[in-house]
Amino acid sequence: MTPKQIDIHLLPDEVENPNAVRLALMKKAGVSEKEPFSYRILKRSIDGRGRQPRYALRAEVACGELPSGYTPRPFAPAPLTGKRAIVVGAGPAGYFAALGLLERGIKPLILERGKDVRSRRFDLKKIYSKGFVNPHSNYCFGEGGAGTYSDGKLYTRSSKRGDVARVLDLFIEHGAKEEIRVEAHPHLGSNVLPKIVRAMRESIENAGGEIRFESHVTSFQVEDGEVKGVALASGESVEADAVILATGHSARDVYRQLHAQGILVEAKPFAMGVRIEHPQKTIDEIFYRVKKGGSRHPLLPAASYRIACQAQGRGVFSFCMCPGGFVVPASTAPGELVLNGMSLSYRSAEFANAGLVAEVGLDDVPGDPMTDPLCALAFQEAVERSVFIAGDGVTQKAPAQRVDDFLARRPSASLPKSSYIPGLYPVDLHSLLPGFICESLFRGLEIFNKKYKGFAHPDAVMIAVESRTSSPVRIPRDGQSLMHPELRNLFPAGEGAGYAGGIVSAAMDGLNVAARV
Numbered sequence: 207m208t209p210k211q212i213d214i215h216l217l218p219d220e221v222e223n224p225n226a227v228r229l230a231l232m233k234k235a236g237v238s239e240k241e242p243f244s245y246r247i248l249k250r251s252i253d254g255r256g257r258q259p260r261y262a263l264r265a266e267v268a269c270g271e272l273p274s275g276y277t278p279r280p281f282a283p284a285p286l287t288g289k290r291a292i293v294v295g296a297g298p299a300g301y302f303a304a305l306g307l308l309e310r311g312i313k314p315l316i317l318e319r320g321k322d323v324r325s326r327r328f329d330l331k332k333i334y335s336k337g338f339v340n341p342h343s344n345y346c347f348g349e350g351g352a353g354t355y356s357d358g359k360l361y362t363r364s365s366k367r368g369d370v371a372r373v374l375d376l377f378i379e380h381g382a383k384e385e386i387r388v389e390a391h392p393h394l395g396s397n398v399l400p401k402i403v404r405a406m407r408e409s410i411e412n413a414g415g416e417i418r419f420e421s422h423v424t425s426f427q428v429e430d431g432e433v434k435g436v437a438l439a440s441g442e443s444v445e446a447d448a449v450i451l452a453t454g455h456s457a458r459d460v461y462r463q464l465h466a467q468g469i470l471v472e473a474k475p476f477a478m479g480v481r482i483e484h485p486q487k488t489i490d491e492i493f494y495r496v497k498k499g500g501s502r503h504p505l506l507p508a509a510s511y512r513i514a515c516q517a518q519g520r521g522v523f524s525f526c527m528c529p530g531g532f533v534v535p536a537s538t539a540p541g542e543l544v545l546n547g548m549s550l551s552y553r554s555a556e557f558a559n560a561g562l563v564a565e566v567g568l569d570d571v572p573g574d575p576m577t578d579p580l581c582a583l584a585f586q587e588a589v590e591r592s593v594f595i596a597g598d599g600v601t602q603k604a605p606a607q608r609v610d611d612f613l614a615r616r617p618s619a620s621l622p623k624s625s626y627i628p629g630l631y632p633v634d635l636h637s638l639l640p641g642f643i644c645e646s647l648f649r650g651l652e653i654f655n656k657k658y659k660g661f662a663h664p665d666a667v668m669i670a671v672e673s674r675t676s677s678p679v680r681i682p683r684d685g686q687s688l689m690h691p692e693l694r695n696l697f698p699a700g701e702g703a704g705y706a707g708g709i710v711s712a713a714m715d716g717l718n719v720a721a722r723v
Contacts, residue, residue: 207235207237207267207268207269208268209266209267209268209272209273210235210266210267210268211248211264211265211266211267212231212234212235212264212265212267213234213262213263213264213265214230214231214234214262214263214265215253215260215261215262215263216230216260216261216263217258217260217261218259218260218261218503218504218505218506219503219505220261221250221261221263221505222505227245227247227263228243228245231243231245231263231265231267232267235267237267237269241269242269242270242271243267243268243269243270244267244268244270244271244272245265245266245267245268245272246265246266246267246272246275247263247264247265247388248264248265248266248388249262249263249264249388249390250262250263250264250388250389250390251389251390251391252390252506252507254493254494254495254509257495258494258495259494259495259503259506259509276371276387278375278378278379279372279375280375280379281305281308281309281376281379281409281413282309283308283309283311283413283414284308284309284310284311285311286311286312286313286414287311287312288313289311289312289313289447290312290313290314290315290446290447291307291312291313291314291315291446291447291448291449291450291723292314292315292317292435292436292444292446292448292449292450293307293314293315293316293317293450293452294317294423294436294449294450294451294452294453294460295316295317295318295351295451295452295453295454295457295700295702296316296318296320296348296349296350296351296407296417296419297350297351297352297353297452297454297700297701297712298350298351298353298700298709298710298712298713298716299351299452299454299699299700299701299702299706299712299713299715299716299719300316300318300351300450300452300699300700300716301316301350301403301406301407301410301713301716302373302376302712302713302714302716302717302720303450303452303699303716303717303719303720304316304410304415304716304720305376305406305409305410305717305720306716306717306719306720306721307415307720307723308410308413308414308415309720310720310721310723312447312720312723313414313415313416314410314415314416315415315416315418315444315446316410316415316416316417316418317418317421317423317436317438317444318348318349318417318418318419318420318421319342319347319420319421319422319423320342320343320344320347320348320349320419320420321342321343321348321349321419321420322348322349322404322407322419323348323349323350323354323400323403323404324400324404325343325348325419326343326344326348326349326350326354326355329343329344329348330344330345330355333345333535333537333602333628334535334602334627334628336601337600337601337602337603337628338540339535339537339538339539339540339542339602341538341539341540342420342422344536344537344538345534345535345536345537345538345546346454346455346456346536346538346674347454347456347457347538349403349407349419350399350400350403351454351712352454352455352456352536352546352674352701353399353708353709353712354396354399354400354403355396355399355534355548356396356526356528356534356536356546356547356548357393357394357395357396357526357528357531357547357548357549358393358394358395358396358398358399358709359391359392359393359526359708359709360374360377360386360392360393360394360708360709360710361391361392361708361710367706367711367714367715367718368711368714368715368717368718369714369717370710370714371387372714372717373710373713373714373717374386374387374710376406376713377394377402380402380405380406380409381398381401381402381405382394382398382402391510393549393551393553394551395549395550395551395552395553396548396549396550396551397550397551398551421438421440422438422439422440423436423437423438423439423460424436424437424438424439424459424463425437425463425467426449426463426464426467426469426696427443427445428467428469428693431692431693431694432693432694432695433448433449433690433693433694433695433696434446435449436449447695447723448695448696448697448723449695449696449697450697450699450716450719450720450723451681451696451697451698451699451702451703452699452700452702452703452712452716452719453700453702454700454701454702455674455676455677455701455702456538456674456677456702457702458538458583458587460702461580461583461679461681462580464681465579465580469690469692469693469696470681470682470690470691470692471579471580471679471680471681471682472575472579472679472680472681472682473568473575473578473579473580473581473582473583473678473679473680474568474582474676474677474678474679474680474704475565475566475567475568475582475678476566476582476586476673476675476676476677476678477521477523477525477563477564477565477566477675477676478563478564478566478586478589478639478640478643478671478672478673478675479522479561479562479563479564479643479647479671479672479673480545480561480562480563480635480639480647480668480669480670480671480672481533481545481546481547481559481560481561481562481668481669481670481672482524482559482560482561482562482609482666482667482668482669483533483557483558483559483624483625483626483666483667483669484557484558484559484661484663484665484666485556485557485558485663485665486508486509486529486530486555486556486557486558487501488558488660488663488665488666489508489509489510489511489529489558490502490508490509491660492509492511492658492659492660492661493509493510493511493658494506494509507529507553508529508530508553508554508558509529509558510527510529510558511524511527511560511658512524512527513654513657513658515650515653515654517564517646517647517648517649517650517653518564518642518645518646518649520564520565520567520642520646521564521565522562522563522564522565522646522647522649522650522653523562523563524560524561524562524563525560525561525562525563525672525675526546526547526560526561526675527547527558527559527560527561528547528548528549528553528558528559528560529549529553529558530549530550530552530553530554530555530556530557530558531547531548531549531550531553531555531557531558531559531625532547532548532549532555532557532559532625532626532627533545533546533547533557533559533604533624533625533626533669534546534547534548534626534627535602535604535626535628536674537590537594537602541591541594541595542587542590542591542593542594543590543593543594543597543602543604543670543671544590544671544672544673544674545604545626545669545670545671545672546561546672546674547559547560547561555625556625557624557625559625561672561675562647562650562651562668562672563672563675564642564643564646564647564650565646566582566585566586566643566678568581568582570585570640570642571584571585572584572585573585579679580679582678582679583678583679585678586673586674586678589639589640589671589673590671590673592638593605593638593639593670593671596633596638597631601628601629602628603628603629603630603631604626604628604629604630604631604669604670605630605631605632605633605635605638605669605670606618606621606624606630606631606632606633606667606668606669606670607621607632607633607634607635607667607668608621608622608664608665608666608667608668609651609661609662609663609666609667609668610662610663610664610666612635612636612647612648612651612668613648613651613652613655613662615634615636616634617632617633617634618632619632620632621667622664622665622666622667623665624667624669626669630667630669633670635668635670638670639670639671647668676701676704676707677701677702677703677704679704680703680704680705681698681702681703681704682698683697683698683703683705687722688718688719688722689722697719697722697723699712699715699716699718699719700712700715700716
C-alpha cells in the first residue's frame with residue numbers, strides 16, 4: 207500500500223491509547239493486523255456533533271515504513287551585512303520580522319514603546335487594583351504584543367498568507383509544545399507565552415539584533431519620498447535603511463501622526479460588541495451535550511465555540527473565544543474602557559468568555575472616510591470613553607447585563623458571579639451602546655439561542671465593551687513590494703497595518719515583509 211491519508215473518529219478514552227489508535231487506523235485502511243503498518247498523525251480536532259463528542263484524527267498511513275515526514279527548519283541567522291532596519295513594535299509581527307531580517311543578514315533595531323514581558327505584569331496588576339492604565343504598558347502594549355496575555359491562540363491555518371509551518375517551527379524552537387503542529391485549534395496559554403517571547407528575544411539579540419524597550423516612536427523622518435528613520439519621545443533620532451511598522455491594532459497615536467505628516471492611511475471597517483461570559487459547565491452542556499449537572503469527560507478540554515450569523519443586515523459573530531478563561535481590562539489609555547479575554551494553558555477556570563460582536567461599516571460612523579480616514583477610529587474611541595464615563599469614572603469596573611434581561615429589554619436586578627476582577631455593575635446596554643450594535647446583537651442572540659439551546663442562560667452575562675477586534679485604520683502598501691505606495695522603505699505589517707487577524711497571521715506577515723526589505 208502506498209502512503210495515503212485517512213480520517214477516523216475515536217472516543218476520548220481511545221485517543222489516549224496508542225494501540226486503539228493503531229487498530230482503528232488499520233481497520234479503516236483495510237490492513238490486516240499481521241501486515242507491517244506505520245502511521246503519522248497529521249491533524250487532531252474535536253467533533254462535537256452526535257450524541258457524544260469524539261476526537262477526529264487525520265493520519266498518513268502505509269504498509270511498512272512511512273517516508274520521512276516534514277523536517278523543521280531552525281532559526282538560521284546569516285552574517286550581518288551592515289544593512290539595518292528599524293522595527294516598530296515587539297509583537298508577533300515585529301519579532302518574526304526581526305527573525306526574518308536576521309536570516310537575511312539585516313540587523314533589526316526593535317523599538318518597543320512598552321516594557322519587557324516580565325515588567326508588563328506589574329502594570330497589569332495596577333489596572334486591576336487601582337484602575338490605573340499606563341498608556342505604554344498594558345494588555346496591548348509591551349513585549350509580545352496583545353496576544354501574550356490573551357491566550358495565545360494559533361488558529362490561522364491558511365497558507366494563502368504565508369508559511370504557517372515556518373511560524374510553528376519557530377514557536378516550537380522557542381519553547382512551544384510539538385502538539386501545535388497537529389492540533390486543529392492550538393493555543394499556548396498566557397502563562398506559557400512569556401517564556402516563548404523571552405526566548406525569541408534572546409535569539410534576536412544573540413544573532414546581533416537590538417531591542418530597546420520604553421522607546422516610543424513619535425514621528426517619521428521623511429526625505430524626498432523616502433523614510434529615513436524615526437524620532438523618539440526622548441528627543442533622539444534613529445536612522446535606518448528601512449522601517450517596518452508593526453505597532454498592533456491599538457496604536458492610535460501612530461495613525462494620527464502618519465495622517466498629520468501627510469502619509470496616506472485609510473479608514474477600515476471593524477467590529478464592536480461585548481464580552482459574553484457563561485459558566486464553563488453551561489458551554490460544556492451546550493456544545494458537548496453533557497447532561498445538566500454532569501461533567502465533561504476528563505480527557506476532553508473545556509468546550510469552546512465559534513458562531514456566526516447574519517442579523518439586521520450585518521454579520522454577528524464570536525471572536526477570541528476563551529474556554530476556562532477570564533475577562534480582562536484591555537484599555538490602552540486613561541478614561542476609556544475596553545475588554546478582552548484570556549486563558550491559561552490548562553483552560554481550567556470556572557467561566558468561558560468570548561467577544562460577541564457586530565460588523566461596523568464605514569457608513570455606520572460619522573464623518574466621510576474619504577476626507578477623514580480616522581473617522582472609524584474616532585467612533586471606536588468615543589464609544590470606549592462613553593462606557594468608561596458611565597461607570598465610576600475612576601476604576602475599570604464594567605457595565606453588564608444578563609443575556610436574558612438584554613433579550614427582554616429590561617435592566618438586570620442583579621448580576622451573576624464573573625471572572626472580571628475589577629467588578630461589574632448593572633446597566634441597560636440598549637441605552638449605553640450604539641443602537642445598531644445592540645439591535646444586531648439582539649437578533650443574533652435570538653438566532654444563537656434557537657440553534658444552541660441554553661445559550662441565553664440566566665447566568666450568562668454581557669459585559670461592555672469589546673471594540674478592538676481589529677484596527678479601524680489600514681496603512682496601505684503595494685501588493686508586491688509590501689512597501690507603502692507613497693513612501694519608499696516604509697513597510698506596514700501585522701494587525702496594526704490591517705493585514706493580519708491573530709498571532710499566526712501577524713507572524714507570517716512579519717516574515718513576508720522581512721523578505722522584501
